Amino acid sequence: MTKPGTISVTKPISEDLPREKFDELEKFIDGMETTKGALIEILHKAQDIFGYLPRDVQLYVARKLGIPGAEVFGVVSFYSYFTTKPRGKHTISVCMGTACFVRGADKIIEKLKEKLKIESNEITEDGLFTLKDVRCIGACGLAPVLMVDDKVYGRVKEEDLDQILDAYRNQEGKQ
16 A cells, blocks of 8 residues: 555565565555655664665665655765664764863773774674764763763763673673
8 A cells, every 4th residue: 555655665675685674664654644744754763674774775765755865865964863884783972072072082982992993983893882973962061971872871981981881792692
């Protein structure tokens, strides 16, 4: 069942991505009362399903909504929440805003790079972590701040990092 303004996409969109995930996204879109003005919501769901928004997923969304692929790409590239590259299971975001930077965020991110053996915007070899530097988390009074997924850690010191990382490794059964 196709709503006006959308199309049914029946051929495989990508050889690299599972058809079941496209089916889940299609079910979500088709279940919406209206798709008008819902691009960001749909992209959030797509990223939730796929873990990121590769070109094939962006084009799929564009075709389903009957809009240009460039419009979808424009939204994806504008909002820092969206990513076109795979991410680790947990995203570590280190605030590099003025308050955090002044209180040592640069040392925190360098220590994390060393411990995780990655640079910013890379994934650890085990796929557990992605490290990002962000402009501001909005918790300046707790500087320096880092977030793991949606959990905020304030007044972070270099010596806190092993405990923070180990909590997520233990949760996944990895050491």
